[in-house]
Amino acid sequence: MPIHLRQAPAVGPEPRSPGPLAQLEHHIGAPLPAAVREWFRYGGADRAAALGDNLITRTSDLTGPAVNRFLAAGHLLLETDSQHCCRWIVSVSPGDDDPPVYLVDPDDQACATRTRYADTFSAYAFSCVWDATLWRNNPLTGFDHPLPADVVDRLTEWLTALPTTYGWAVNQSCNAVYRFGGEAEAALAVVGDTAVWSAIYAPSPALRHHLADIVGIPDDEPAPQRLNPA
Secondary structure: OOOOHHHOOOOOOOOOOOHHHHHHHHHHOOOOOHHHHHHHHOOHHHHHHOOOOOEEOOHHHOOOHHHHHHHOOOEEEEEEOOOOOOEEEEEOOOOOOOOOEEEEOOOOOOOOOOEEEEOOHHHHHHHHHHHHHHHHOOOEEEEEEEOOOOHHHHHHHHOEEOOOEOOEOOOOEOOEEEEEEOOOEEEEEEEOOEEEEEEEEOOOHHHHHHHHHHHOOOOOOOOOOOOOOO
């Protein structure tokens, strides 16, 4: 089931002014895919833009020149990396209410270089907000360390698997970013058998220490007690 965007942290219950969104849909001659439309209609893009460093397309930007340059290729510009390394786009073609999101080279307005970033727009929207919130919580981190072979299976014994994305991990290329939530939060940006970065936030020192041990990164604070999965 796709994530219902109004229940995501970045999306509010009250709709925003439909002006720019209505103008965009008039320009392309059709409504945006339902999940994309909800993101802009209920303020998800505006709230996400306030959380991180990347340039997120806000509702007020929908009629601007940056967006218009990509519409000619049938795609909507969603986000631009803060270092101009890549952009995120989504198709505006009808037929898929929750379409995939793609990465493109930053100057590729024809969208010929696109590679899949998220399997659905809902996964992109969730990850956009979740990632920014994780890093704001000052997580325990590790960089360029070997990845234990069973790390994903072991993390899912403790936490819930969240949407996976592909190709880009905050500030560098990757194969995938795996996310986990629940009592704690953990993310792994992976290239082959290496974690180019890992991040763990847990309110309990014991749980943080245990998750760090699973992921293979040091935690200076020892665990005060042995933990077992719920």
